[in-house]
Amino acid sequence: MKVHIIGGGNLGVSIALGLSKFTTENQITITRRNTSSILYLEKLGTTVSTNNTHLIQEADIIILTIKPYQVDTVLSEIVPAFSNKVIASAVSGLSIENLQSKIGDSNTAVRIMPNIAAQFGASATCIAFQEQNKDKAQVVVSLFQTLGTAPIIDEKLMDAATVLAASGTAFALRYIRASMQAGIEIGFDWQTALSISAQTVKGAAEMLLEEKVHPEQLIDRVTTPQGCTIAGLNEMEMHGFSSSLIRGIKTSLKQIKG
Numbered sequence: 337m338k339v340h341i342i343g344g345g346n347l348g349v350s351i352a353l354g355l356s357k358f359t360t361e362n363q364i365t366i367t368r369r370n371t372s373s374i375l376y377l378e379k380l381g382t383t384v385s386t387n388n389t390h391l392i393q394e395a396d397i398i399i400l401t402i403k404p405y406q407v408d409t410v411l412s413e414i415v416p417a418f419s420n421k422v423i424a425s426a427v428s429g430l431s432i433e434n435l436q437s438k439i440g441d442s443n444t445a446v447r448i449m450p451n452i453a454a455q456f457g458a459s460a461t462c463i464a465f466q467e468q469n470k471d472k473a474q475v476v477v478s479l480f481q482t483l484g485t486a487p488i489i490d491e492k493l494m495d496a497a498t499v500l501a502a503s504g505t506a507f508a509l510r511y512i513r514a515s516m517q518a519g520i521e522i523g524f525d526w527q528t529a530l531s532i533s534a535q536t537v538k539g540a541a542e543m544l545l546e547e548k549v550h551p552e553q554l555i556d557r558v559t560t561p562q563g564c565t566i567a568g569l570n571e572m573e574m575h576g577f578s579s580s581l582i583r584g585i586k587t588s589l590k591q592i593k594g
């Protein structure tokens with residue numbers, strides 16, 4: 337399959353790297369205006385270009401990973417160059433209706449919300465499309481299933497998905513950083529503390545995904561009565577651990593909704 341990624345920044349490059357690592361049959365093109373920092377992708381077999389329309393008509397999927405304020409400029413440049421294409425947009429806040437009106441009825445708008453773990457085949461990419469475009473959107477779902485999970489969601493939850501699945505990467509990393517900092521205070525060098533903290537989070541996530549149970553069921557297995565874990569958890573909650581995360585996520589959502 338030919339995948340044409342417009343916007344070779346943080347997210348676009350993560351997707352390109354993930355596709356080059358986890359798939360073999362895809363031909364990937366990635367564009368940005370200043371390509372110097374991403375030319376290394378060519379060594380992995382990805383075509384890097386400043387030309388957004390180069391071979392675009394041959395693409396099976398066009399992926400938009402540009403900032404919201406870049407959308408009109410890019411679309412006015414590329415839309416005259418193709419027809420009958422599936423456009424998967426990761427642009428936060430850009431609705432399917434709005435995108436569809438900009439690309440015309442001959443093309444199909446799909447919304448995707450990946451995260452930068454796509455690079456490691458570990459993204460949670462939420463995908464939304466109009467019911468009548470179900471068949472055409474399947475190609476996008478299949479592609480992102482190779483880069484992690486790809487749940488199909490109602491478009492009205494796309495902003496929530498942006499916060500939970502994309503910003504969520506940063507939130508999880510901040511937890512790991514805090515845990516690492518505590519690890520240094522209790523005796524580890526930062527590299528050892530980081531590897532222990534990161535692996536512990538990975539292990540906890542793997543248990544949840546594997547066992548499909550509520551986190552409290554697993555927490556109960558760790559909290560020995562009168563033990564250190566419950567003492568630490570209760571202290572964290574006293575200082576607003578869960579509520580600060582919940583408030584942060586809701587604030588992020590308000591920021592998207594404007």
Ligand SMILES: NC(=O)C1=CN([C@@H]2O[C@H](COP(=O)(O)OP(=O)(O)OC[C@H]3O[C@@H](n4cnc5c(N)ncnc54)[C@H](OP(=O)(O)O)[C@@H]3O)[C@@H](O)[C@H]2O)C=CC1
Pocket residue numbers: 342343344345346347348367368369370371388401402403404406409410426427428449450451452502503
């Ligand atoms: N970062 C993330 O974790 C996530 C981001 N998103 C969304 O993805 C989008 C991109 O985010 P992010 O990757 O962080 O942003 P970046 O700024 O890192 O990437 C945007 C890229 O677009 C390129 N670009 C700008 N104008 C053009 C143009 N005319 N033609 C081609 N390329 C162009 C820029 O490069 P140059 O200036 O050289 O052209 C830049 O590399 C945003 O809408 C964001 O909301 C969604 C989920 C996760």
Ligand SMILES: O=C(O)[C@@H]1CCC=N1
Pocket residue numbers: 428498499502503
């Ligand atoms: O912070 C942002 O606005 C973008 C969308 C989600 C991740 N990065």
